[in-house]
Amino acid sequence: MSIPTPFHPRTSVHNHNLDWKDWGGYFAANSYNVVNDFEYFAFRHSAGLVDVTPLFKYKVTGRDAGRFLAHIIVKDIEKLKVNQATYCCWCDDRGMVIDDGTVMRFGENEYFVTAADPSYSWFSRFVRKHDVNIEDVTDSICSLALQGPMSREILKQICDADLDNLKFFWTTSARGDDFEFKISRTGYTGDLGYELWIRNEAAIKLFDVIWEAGQNYNIRMSGIAALDIARIEAGLIMNGVDYHSALHALTPEQMSTPYELGLGWLINLDRDPFMGQKALLREKEEGSKWATVGLDIDWPELEALYNEHGLPPHTDHGAWRKSIPVYDRQQGNKQIGYATSGTWSPLLKKNIALVTIESRYATPGTEVDFEVTVEHQRRTVKATVGKPQFFNPERKRSILKTEEHEQEI
Amino acid sequence: MSKKYDAIVIGGGHNGLINAAYLAKADRSVLVLEKRHILGGAAVSEEVFPGFTFSVASYVVSLFRPHIVRELNLAQHGYDIIPMDASFQPLPGGDLGLCRWGDSALSRREITRFSKKDSEVYGEFSKVMTHMAKLAKEVIDHPAPDVASINPKELSALLRMGKVFKNLGPELLQMNTKLLTMSSVDFLDLWFESEVLKGPMAVSGIIGTYLGVRSPGTAYVLLHHYMGELDGAFRSWGFSKGGTGGVSQACASAARSFGAEIRTNAGVAQVKIKNGRATGVVLENGDEIDAKIVVSNLDPNRTYLKMIGEDNLPDEVTAEIKRFKLRGSSGKVNFALSGVPNFCKQRGSLDFMKGDIAIVPNVDYVERAYDQAKYGEFSERPYINIVVPSLTDPTLAPPGKHVMSCFVQYAPYKIKEGADHWPQLREKFGDAVQETIKEYVPDIDSLVEHRQVLTPWDLQETFGLTEGNIFQGELTLEQLLFQRPIAGYAKYKTPIENLWMSGSGTHPGGGIMGSGGELSAKSILKERVI
Secondary structure, three states, X not given: OOEOOOOXXXXXXXXXXXXXXXXXXXXXXXXXXXXXXXXXXXXXHOEEEEEOOOOEEEEEEOOOHHHHHHHHEOOOHHHOOOOEEEEEEEEOOOOOEEEEEEEEEEEOOEEEEEEOOOOHHHHHOOOOOOOOEEEEOOXXXXXXXXXXXXXXXXXXXXXXXXXXXXXXOEEEEEXXXXXXXXXXXXXXXXXXXXXXXXXXXXXXXXXXXXXXXXHHHOXXXXXXXXXXXXXXXXXXXXXXXXXXXXXXXXXXXXXXXXXXXXXXXXXXXXXXXXXXXXXXXXXXXXXXXXXXXXXEEOHHHHHHHHHHOOOOOOOOOOOEOOOEEEEEOOOOOOEEEEXXXXXXXXXXXXXXXXXXXXXXXXXXXXXXXXXXXXXXXXXXXXXXXXXXXXXXXXXXXXXXXXXXXXXXX | OOOOEEEEEEOXXXXXXXXHHHHHHOOOOEEEEOOOOOOEOOOOEEEEEOOEEEEOOOOOEOOOOHHHHHHOOHHHHOOOEEEOOEEEEOOOOOOOOEEEEOOHHHHHHHHHOOOHHHHHHHHHHHHHHHHHHHHHHHHHOOOOOOOXXXXXXXXXXXXXXXXXXXXXXXXXXXXHHHHHHOEHHHHXXXXXXXXXXXXXXXHOOOOOOXXXXXXXXXXXXXXXXXXXXXXXXXXXXXXXXXXXXXXXXHHHHHHHHOOOEEEOOOOEEEEEEEOOXXXXXXXXXXXXXXXXXXXXXXXXXXXXHHXXXXXXXXXXXXXXXXXXXXXXXXXXXXXXXXXXXXXOHHHOOOHHHOOEEEEOOOHHHHHHHHHHHHOOOOOOOOEEEEEOHHHOOHHHOOOOOEEEEEEEEOOOOOOOOOHHHHHHHHHHHHHHHHHHHHOOOOOHHHHEEEXXXXXXXXXXXXXXXXXXXOOOOOOOHHHOHHHOOOOOOOOOEOOOEOEEEOOOOOOOOOOOOOHHHHHHHHHHHHOOXX
């Protein structure tokens, strides 16, 4: 049975749709309103507030903390500077992905790790003689994501942090009226946005000041359904949806390597031994079997199929998470991959999907056939392969230059 | 000698920019000339008062063709529409008013307060209109076939359209006939009984026309506005982020990315014509620029009578174009406000104000407003369509402050004192609008920091819309399809060879939809004139 997060007394008031789902054992609002498009548009036009408390969170401390994390993670965490954050993934010895998440360095020997799955046991088994302490803070630290072009303005109203100069994937401590919290410029929307980390006891205080400050900026509560649209547009994959953790996979077929997931850019291969290094070195030389790509599903062809039935074109409402076959365009019945999630992009006016595909089809511009069901009949339409990242606005990375900075230039 | 372009587009409104973008995308050299200092024509965002950005003229987007967004990659260039969730109609005397929402169950409950029957029929009506809109989409997305022609291409286009009609089945075909001939109110009477509900629905039929909701033929205009098509699905209206100028800026950015040149502060005095052919343009400053073709994005009146000139036109064509009805009937009042203008405090949350707000308490109200207009007066109690886009897009106003845009009908261009008396009547007109709003927002006077009043005369002088017609010509049946702007020259062509048209005054007509620009460019490229 799910339990409420510390923000539940507030989120439940906003949830006019009573649409809750389980996320990591917590109640998470899937949508707050019957018509939930606005929860998505808040991410792109104003600011959407998401309770992301259910993320699994770990505090890793000790003299060897950096070295330890660098050993179990494909990225060289030792290079992370204090207050910097990074997205990363970790593998088993076969180079198969266990999970993906974010690592933040809050102090010289203090790291903060978020994960999609419970990871305490996995991390702990590699501590051995290292001077490392891992604390599961999932149930004592809660989190809000404030995402969207207005998020910086709202946060500036409620705390003392220098947000104008906080760069993408950096963190800072912040002080509100009578509470302290951490801010990281991270998120799952591919937009300007922040995640706020705070002790459970101060949860409601933080929520209330954000909500109040947000009133002049069209702040909205946003649910998981809206987040899903945004993260697919941004090409951000999801554990359990777009891939399966090697710990949960029943067969080798169900496992994926970082390269296959499009996460090759995260790997620092040339360094001290780390988990999966040998296998990943081999894969880099020999090439990967699969690739993760974005598909732009042709709209006129879909329109034409519906037109055969005298109907206007139709797409699922919001994002979908299901396996849909992708075929070779020349040899119609040859399956070459499958979509794992997708959405109509309200912003790009495109029907898009994240797809696992045989790597020789992964070149951008390659045309494939995508299966659609139109009036109960299975058909295919053309789709074009591209990068998974469909949307990447400048504001995501931009910083506001202070006057001093301008003078320096 | 200066460079000779493949094409010069006169007028940097959204259609002109789209036209240029398509031509440039096909590797033609294109120059866009805009008279004002800013691009966009009527789809323009301007910081009229410090900190307050307005969609000065056109204020909402619904019909913009999604395929244009994809073909020109407009989203990458900043095209960004925020859908409107609600349509609110305040009622006098502290009533809760009527709000129609995207949430159909909620709308049904709202309508039930006025008529239980209507609340259930509402869904049936939407279904029929969806079918009708599908038909209209077929019409909008192609150049209008000429019924008088025996050219096989025209006939096959007619046949294709005929097939779509045939597939509607007899019931919907009859409905179509009704839609084309009836008045907006008569048409709605087929379904609804509540005068309150019919009010805001009927006004869609008169937008931009000098007709009343009980005038025959207005039912079609109702459809034109009903079929707002966003996201490839038939649905409601939306705001452009940063104002409707955002749409134009995105079109301009796309055009530039394909290599088009765009100049502002470059008014065109006339088209250069030699032996019945357009050869370029003469700018207001006397400069001449040559091009293989010229595309006028101006309204038909300006294109024919100013850019071409009567001397270069056959007499019948001149007479015909002078009969083309513009008859501007609306104005625009933009308010900069120090706080939220709450149209219904009893409702608590402000969500009901995040769409449009229609001041039209019932059908008779708007017919009475028309009565005054018929005799050359502006309505003292006009129909007002209000949006407060800063509630949705906080970048438009300083924190806590708001911009309120009011589309006002009727304000006839031909006011009884004479159109050139509008400047003297301007503030009086603005007062009438503010007084009308005060009946619903009693504290409006104290909220107003600034007010910008645009009469039809101002629309003409500022945006070059002759007689202030927001659609570059009324959207009445006799001026549509193969007769827009006039029979014989409906396919973006003019009597002058190599002079083309692309604006709202061509098929399929007004609203920020981009079709004129797109279809015109595609016709030009298809005929390989450049």
